[in-house]
Amino acid sequence: MCSFILDPCASNPCHHGNCSTSGDGYLCACSDGYEGANCEHSRHSPLLPEQAEASSPRQSRPVTSTLEPDVILPHSRATVTLPTWQPRAGQKLVDLKWDEIEILPDVACGNASSNTSAGGRLVSFEVPQNTSIKIRQDATASLILLWKVTTAGFKQCSLIDGRSVTLLQALGGLVLSEEMLALGSNYFIGFLNDSVTKCIVALRLTVIVKVSTCMPAGGQSDKFQCSGKGKCITKPDEATFFCECEDQYWGSLCEEFDACQSQPCQNNATCTDLAQKHNGNNFTCSCLPGYTGELCQSEIDHCIQQPCQNGGTCSSNIHGFTCQCPEGKQ
Numbered sequence: 001m002c003s004f005i006l007d008p009c010a011s012n013p014c015h016h017g018n019c020s021t022s023g024d025g026y027l028c029a030c031s032d033g034y035e036g037a038n039c040e041h042s043r044h045s046p047l048l049p050e051q052a053e054a055s056s057p058r059q060s061r062p063v064t065s066t067l068e069p070d071v072i073l074p075h076s077r078a079t080v081t082l083p084t085w086q087p088r089a090g091q092k093l094v095d096l097k098w099d100e101i102e103i104l105p106d107v108a109c110g111n112a113s114s115n116t117s118a119g120g121r122l123v124s125f126e127v128p129q130n131t132s133i134k135i136r137q138d139a140t141a142s143l144i145l146l147w148k149v150t151t152a153g154f155k156q157c158s159l160i161d162g163r164s165v166t167l168l169q170a171l172g173g174l175v176l177s178e179e180m181l182a183l184g185s186n187y188f189i190g191f192l193n194d195s196v197t198k199c200i201v202a203l204r205l206t207v208i209v210k211v212s213t214c215m216p217a218g219g220q221s222d223k224f225q226c227s228g229k230g231k232c233i234t235k236p237d238e239a240t241f242f243c244e245c246e247d248q249y250w251g252s253l254c255e256e257f258d259a260c261q262s263q264p265c266q267n268n269a270t271c272t273d274l275a276q277k278h279n280g281n282n283f284t285c286s287c288l289p290g291y292t293g294e295l296c297q298s299e300i301d302h303c304i305q306q307p308c309q310n311g312g313t314c315s316s317n318i319h320g321f322t323c324q325c326p327e328g329k330q
Helices: 049-055 151-156 222-228
Strands: 017-022 025-030 092-096 104-106 120-128 131-136 141-149 168-170 173-176 184-194 199-212 230-233 240-245 270-273 283-286 313-317 320-324
Touching (some): 131 199, 141 199, 222 240
Parallel strands (some): 120 199
Antiparallel strands (some): 017 025
């Protein structure tokens, strides 16, 4: 069974505010109307004398990293105000939807689950470079807390050398900013509120960031991906995201209309598309011997020059012609 080492903010010490790590301890940024080292006092209620000293901001005592304390999970997120995600012009965003990804059973990471029989969850997700992730909150599951950890920490379910992640509030979910995602494998440990098991379970999330070849150099907006004529996809054995083009389009960016896709040439002729980007539908047909026409639709009439002499009858075929001579002629 893995051990689970907690960071100073994991127990949600800030009663009415946001927690951030500071050295080996933590600091609370209080919501409007609250104050105190742990945002435990309402400004609308008078403080008793013995409470006055505690109301001044101070750094908490450091949490000893060699201990493995019980994980105290938050009962509610209602008192936590997350910063709002404000997308920049052209910023890319993909959705992580719990009902559309593969979720594997995992160890519970020590006592990190409110129901150890529910175990944990193991998820791997691939995104293009310079892309943020909206982690959806739906009827299946919702994310509560998240830390970015080292490779060793991920394998050991440990938060040592990890850091808590500030998620950004967005409509329908929480945004994991692209600034937290380096090229390659990124490892996270967090908590999920799982509606199926009706409990909070541990999550180990791997985000694999790959270079994208789906946009032209200098392109910023998603609408330019694959020239608007394909999908930007990847596969586990692929090193990049690439374009999967719609029918009748081809090229690394789906930039070329394929006039040959409909197979216009007849009689097994070879079709050659003329490169004219999206606006061109021109092609040429290279006919097999014995055929002619723009689409190679007609057999060549080898008898049109009347090659048979002395009254012979000409018969044309794809290989040439034959003469049937009158009696006594050859």
